[in-house]
Amino acid sequence: MVKAYYEKDADLKALKGKKITVVGYGSQGRAQSMNLRDSGMDVTIGLREKGKSWTKAQSDGFKPMGVREACEKADVIMVLIPDEVQSEVYKSEIAPALKPGKTLDFGHGFNIHFKRITPPDGVDIVMVAPKSPGPKVRSTYEEGFGTPSLVAVEKDYSGKAWDVVMALAKGIGATRAGVIKTTFKEETETDNFGEQAVLCGGITGLIGEAFKILISEGYQPEIAYFEVLHEMKLIVDLIQNGGFENMWNAVSNTAEYGGRTRGSRIIDQHVVNNMREVLKEVQNGNFADEWMNEYHKGIPNLSKMRSDSQKETLEQVGKELRSMFVKK
Numbered sequence: 202m203v204k205a206y207y208e209k210d211a212d213l214k215a216l217k218g219k220k221i222t223v224v225g226y227g228s229q230g231r232a233q234s235m236n237l238r239d240s241g242m243d244v245t246i247g248l249r250e251k252g253k254s255w256t257k258a259q260s261d262g263f264k265p266m267g268v269r270e271a272c273e274k275a276d277v278i279m280v281l282i283p284d285e286v287q288s289e290v291y292k293s294e295i296a297p298a299l300k301p302g303k304t305l306d307f308g309h310g311f312n313i314h315f316k317r318i319t320p321p322d323g324v325d326i327v328m329v330a331p332k333s334p335g336p337k338v339r340s341t342y343e344e345g346f347g348t349p350s351l352v353a354v355e356k357d358y359s360g361k362a363w364d365v366v367m368a369l370a371k372g373i374g375a376t377r378a379g380v381i382k383t384t385f386k387e388e389t390e391t392d393n394f395g396e397q398a399v400l401c402g403g404i405t406g407l408i409g410e411a412f413k414i415l416i417s418e419g420y421q422p423e424i425a426y427f428e429v430l431h432e433m434k435l436i437v438d439l440i441q442n443g444g445f446e447n448m449w450n451a452v453s454n455t456a457e458y459g460g461r462t463r464g465s466r467i468i469d470q471h472v473v474n475n476m477r478e479v480l481k482e483v484q485n486g487n488f489a490d491e492w493m494n495e496y497h498k499g500i501p502n503l504s505k506m507r508s509d510s511q512k513e514t515l516e517q518v519g520k521e522l523r524s525m526f527v528k529k
Contacts, residue, residue, distance in 0.1 A: 205379040205381055206379065206381075206382070208371065211376045212367070216242055219243070219276040220245065220274055221244050222271040222278050224268055224278060224280050224281060226265070228335030230279075231258075232373070233329075234258075235339060237373060245265075245274065246258045246266070247267065248265045248267070249268070269294040272294065272299075275303065277369070279307075279369070284309060284312060285492070287311075287312045291318045301321075301358070308330055308331070309392065314390075315389070315486055315489045317493070325358055325362040326385075327352070327366035328352065328366070329351075329352055329375065329380075331350045331373065338374070341378070342374035346377050347374030348373075349375065349379050350373075351380065351381055353366070353382065353388060354366055355384075389483075398476045398480070408433065409513070412426065415428070422514055426515065439451050
């Protein structure tokens with residue numbers, strides 16, 4: 202059974218006297234910065250000067266600096282900006298500030314694993330990857346708990362990288378919930394695959410196609426929306442709280458029998474083969490190359506997909522229904 206690490210396994214003393222710079226003040230940057238500060242750490246925010254995040258960081262009580270200046274002053278640099286911009290910011294602002302003895306921390310292994318960022322020898326490379334969006338990382342910390350996270354050490358020149366990464370995990374509240382040791386490779390590949398095959402790609406594709414089938418057969422779009430989308434959260438909550446069997450026990454016998462006997466007809470061998478192909482594209486770096494090429498071209502395909510999606514009947518119906526069923 203996998204080992205989980207908790208409060209007793211981490212010591213904030215590993216960060217005593219160290220200056221921490223968080224590069225980025227988005228969802229994760231803001232949450233982790235505030236949690237670390239509340240845990241007694243010396244935190245500086247490194248940002249593009251005078252942008253929206255700069256003002257937000259100031260309003261939260263930080264004194265932000267330009268990225269390079271903040272990194273020059275730091276012992277630990279936490280890179281919490283989007284994957285697609287990390288290599289550019291690293292080359293222009295972070296790399297010139299690196300020297301042996303510093304630690305680079307990432308919230309996701311993408312750029313290190315696919316070698317789009319290659320730090321110099323002498324710099325420890327670690328990762329703390331919370332398994333939750335930033336706002337939840339912050340709210341659970343404020344509630345006295347935390348968010349389960351993955352931790353990894355890619356390079357340990359100092360011999361103290363594990364102590365530092367565990368201290369960072371403790372500082373953001375993760376060890377209150379529990380952390381699991383992984384590698385940059387494992388975290389990156391499973392994360393990308395999970396997003397594409399299930400969490401973002403698979404689930405939206407399944408819902409969208411089921412919705413289209415129902416309305417093509419003459420059913421009311423609003424009824425179809427409730428059946429294939431609205432109730433999804435209820436089912437996922439049951440699964441998350443107690444596993445598949447908890448969900449089966451909670452739904453009707455009719456739903457259970459129908460789900461158990463028909464589910465494998467929906468997710469058949471053809472779908473399984475497609476999922477394996479998606480995983481291969483992640484593993485061999487093809488997806489990473491495709492995504493970065495898309496980004497450097499100005500995300501034309503992604504922009505079109507976003508625009509097209511907003512015009513879909515499912516989106517229009519959902520927007521209308523959600524406005525109807527709110528507390529008044």
